Amino acid sequence: MEAIKGFQKRFLRGLAHALKPVVFVGQKGFSPTLVKALDEALDQHELVKVKFVEFKEKEKKAALIQQLEKAVECELVGLIGHTATFYRQQADPDKRKIVLPSRAIKT
Numbered sequence: 001m002e003a004i005k006g007f008q009k010r011f012l013r014g015l016a017h018a019l020k021p022v023v024f025v026g027q028k029g030f031s032p033t034l035v036k037a038l039d040e041a042l043d044q045h046e047l048v049k050v051k052f053v054e055f056k057e058k059e060k061k062a063a064l065i066q067q068l069e070k071a072v073e074c075e076l077v078g079l080i081g082h083t084a085t086f087y088r089q090q091a092d093p094d095k096r097k098i099v100l101p102s103r104a105i106k107t
Contacts (some may be wrong), residue, residue, distance in 0.1 A: 007101065008101060009078065012047060012078075012085070012100075015047055016077065016085045019047065019049050019085075021049040021083055022048050022050075023038050023049075023050045023051070024050070024051045024053050025050060025054065025055060025064065026053050029064060030067050030071075035068070035072060038050065038086065042074055042087075043090070046087060046090050047077070049083055049085050050068075050084045051082060051083050052064075052082040052084070056082065061079075061084075065079070065084055068086070069086075072088070074086045074087060074088035
């Protein structure tokens with residue numbers, strides 16, 4: 001998957017606004033269970049919100065987000081407060097729900 005451009009991230013953040021967190025990060029932090037839950041959620045939804053229940057420090061959250069991006073092969077779209085939004089395009093073109101814009105839309 002090629003890197004998402006800024007205007008595409010803005011588009012995805014707009015779509016994610018109404019979403020509720022699907023994956024929650026608790027005391028255990030980065031674990032195989034967390035990776036599996038995020039991987040399954042991204043397979044099903046493509047765009048997923050992750051809520052950090054225990055990790056309130058910015059540095060720990062940033063490190064955990066980097067680990068998740070590498071382990072699940074997804075990209076961070078936005079981080080607001082204790083909620084991160086991740087995106088990964090569905091591998092099967094027939095199952096894709098989100099079509100990214102190819103260029104910025106002028107308003």
